[in-house]
Amino acid sequence: MRKAVHTNVIRSGETLVVHGPHKQLPHSGRMKKDDRYDRKERRDVHGCIHELQQLLRLADYAPGDQVIFLGDLVAKGPDSPSVVQLAREIGAKTVRGNHDYEVIRFWEARRRGDHAIVSPEHAAIAAKLSTADVRFLGDAPWFIEAADMKHLFVHAGFIPRVKLTQQNPRLMMNMRSVLKDGTVTAKSVVGYEWAKLWQGPHTVVFGHDACRGLQHFQYARGIDTGCVYGGRLTALLLPENRLISVAAKRAYVSPRKLRTVLCDQ
Ligand SMILES: [Mn+2]
Numbered sequence: 001m002r003k004a005v006h007t008n009v010i011r012s013g014e015t016l017v018v019h020g021p022h023k024q025l026p027h028s029g030r031m032k033k034d035d036r037y038d039r040k041e042r043r044d045v046h047g048c049i050h051e052l053q054q055l056l057r058l059a060d061y062a063p064g065d066q067v068i069f070l071g072d073l074v075a076k077g078p079d080s081p082s083v084v085q086l087a088r089e090i091g092a093k094t095v096r097g098n099h100d101y102e103v104i105r106f107w108e109a110r111r112r113g114d115h116a117i118v119s120p121e122h123a124a125i126a127a128k129l130s131t132a133d134v135r136f137l138g139d140a141p142w143f144i145e146a147a148d149m150k151h152l153f154v155h156a157g158f159i160p161r162v163k164l165t166q167q168n169p170r171l172m173m174n175m176r177s178v179l180k181d182g183t184v185t186a187k188s189v190v191g192y193e194w195a196k197l198w199q200g201p202h203t204v205v206f207g208h209d210a211c212r213g214l215q216h217f218q219y220a221r222g223i224d225t226g227c228v229y230g231g232r233l234t235a236l237l238l239p240e241n242r243l244i245s246v247a248a249k250r251a252y253v254s255p256r257k258l259r260t261v262l263c264d265q
Helices: 049-058 080-089 098-112 120-128 131-138 169-174 255-263
Strands: 028-031 143-146 151-154 203-206 215-217 220-222 232-237 242-247
Touching (some): 049 080, 080 120, 098 120, 098 131
Antiparallel strands (some): 215 220
């Protein structure tokens, strides 16, 4: 049974919208300071619709709860269009993931009559999404700030000791590590976790790093637990600050690929 206290809803009046790859300045979807919310759940879904539905049930989701995805709703998994459709139906928000970006880039180029070089997988997903689905992904900001709760939500990460207004959008979708000489890289299991070096004051919740899995540092939490590789789909419930997860039904992409493509780089 649902707890009666969970009844408030976030307003999204100040969410900024960013279209396309040509914008160099980062933008955020900032929520009003007086917004209230009960619980937020966030995750890298990668088309795993079955696990997403199961996780929402486990979270005791009910209309009025605000769900925030950490990007990469699409690609790799079995049913990307259903995931985007479900996200829209429940009034969720999402930040932009690197795979979402590829799909949007292809869709927008095609609409302009241009060509965009993307993988066949991303092109196929773009063809299957409705216009409303693509707009939902295309409207996603690079990051979302919940000012009242001191949390930031981003797909991959932020460069430590760099102001939010000077963060690089491409890195926000792709970065994983910082090398000893300060170089920021998309590689995993080299150098340091960027999250370890992040000094707040916001606590950042992020995905994208399935190779490292759960990360819990003073001011950052990584919750990509590799569902699409046969791991788990994880959500962080706020304000309880509680992790919940469900096991993947199966590995949709070989776990060996996770190791060779990401971890061993
Ligand atoms: Mn990603």
